[in-house]
Amino acid sequence: MEYQRYLYRKTNWCNKSENLTTPIGKQRLNHIEDGIYNIAENLDVVYNELSTGKFDADEARKVIVGMPTWDSNTGILAFRFYDGTTFQVDFNIEKIPVSFSMDSAGVITMTTSDGTKWTADIGDAIPSYTFVDSDTIAMSDVKNGEYAHVISAQIKKGSIKGEHLQPDYLADVTTQANSAKASAKTAGDYADAAEYDAKLAQSYAVGGSGIREGEASDNAKYYKEKAEEAAGEAGEYLADIQSVQVTGVKGSAETNYRKGNVELTAGNVGAAPISHASTETTYGVSSDKNYGHAMASSTPPMANGAVSIGSETAKFARGDHVHPLQMSVKGSSGSCTGNAETATKLKTSRTVRTDLASTSTASFNGTADITPGVAGTLPVANGGTGKTTFTSGRALIGNGNGSISERAIDDKSGGTSGSRGLITSGAVFAGLANKANKNFKTYRHLITGSVGSTVNIGIDAGYDVMLAIAQGIGGNVTSLYATDVTQSGTTVTVKLSNSGTGAAAITLLCIK
Secondary structure (H helix, E strand, O other): OOOOOOOOOOOOOOOOOOOOOOOOOHHHHHHHHHHHHHHHHHHHHHHHHHHHHOOOHHHHHOOEEEEEEEEOOOOEEEEEEOOOOEEEEEOOHHHOEEEEEEOOOOEEEEEEOOOOEEEEEOHHHOOOOOOOOOOOEEEEEEEEOOOEEEEEEEEOOOOOOHHHOOOOHHHHHHHHHHHHHHHHHHHHHHHHHHHHHHHHHHHHHOOOOOOOOOOOOOOHHHHHHHHHHHHHHHHHHHHHHHHOOOOOEOOOOOOOOEOOOOOOOOOOOOOOOOOOOOOHHHHOEOOOOOOOEOEEOOOOOOOOOOOOOOOOOOEEOOOOOOOOOOOOOOOOOOOOOOOOHHHHHHOOOOOEOOOOOOOOOOOOOOOOOEOOOOOOOOOHHHOOOOOOOOOOOEEEEOOOOOOOEEEEOOOOOOOOOOOOOEEEOHHHHHHHHHOOOOOEEEEEEEEEEEEOOEEEEEOOOOOEEEEEEEEEEEEOOOOOOEEEEEEEOOEEEEEEOOOEEEEEEEEEEEEO
């Protein structure tokens, strides 16, 4: 059926009364009219687009349908069209060679699958090589397999002559030969020197080498034998001395020998006596280079002045001598009560102030104030903490004279005595930032007689417990501290670390 354009005429709807409002009024009905009109107008546009791009029926009949068929025997690929007709493509696979052979003349024979044979002469395209021997080279041809050949060349023995070598080869050989001769001569010289050294060593050891005069009595063996003879003679002399008794003793200044316990004095042997009078020429003068005799000096000690070693060599100072009183020191104010010249810098008062924030050292010579730093950790006994650092947000716990320890605010561990367990409510701290006006209130609860493991304390409505502190104050519950705290409405339950007979004080810090 041929397409015909449809022309739609719109209806303009009106309300029966402008004051009457109904679900279906002129506005909605006119919208519907506009929609129908637009559909009718667009039908022409769609039809034109379909007419322009439609598939021609004649062309559609030549569309290939189904899979093509392949005949492996004939190599024909067949296609079928929509109208039933077919189209074939013949690849002639029966003409593809399935075997090859080549004879020695270079003729290649190719056989196809249907038995047809094809030949191609490529003999002219293959080069022919002939290998012949020369005066120096011998060639050989060894067949390797059906078609391969191995060609090798070998130098004939004795066929290399001078013209076959590089120009400087003979000169290099001559140079190496001369070098070898020189090395051989040097080795011979060393051998001769070694032989001479060996004979010289023999000469000094035992003699008999014939290379040194007097070697028969100038060698180690000769001196050894003489030493042995001298040792034997010394032994004989010692035996003779031991067999002879001393009959008397006298000094060189005495005439007669004395027997018994003889005491030899300086006078007996001609030496100077211990106490004697002498002149300088009799026994010698003492100096800084020679030993001698000297007499006691009668010269008074020198007054203060320039330093000098002195020139008197024949006298010595007496043991009880006295120096004059030192009246002044160079550079001083005139007496021994003054200060030395180098001590003037200490005249001005200086300030020494310790910088607790520094670890630097300071040298002091009196010329300026100094600010030394400190080193080490100040113990509690000296006003310090015994620590070099603490963890942020932790509580500090005293330990007598020992180092201060630290613990998290909500740590449940206790100590040996006192209120060392600090139990807090984490939810309270988390909500502090949301409270514009904060009201704090403290509740105290005293237990006497019997202290249980838990205690319930009532608080005002609207308050949240923030901190619980428990302290044993009597009986066997002195080492008491809070281990946990919970709140249910206006009731706060505090768990205690100990129970028993005695008294305990519990303090709650609450916030509203």
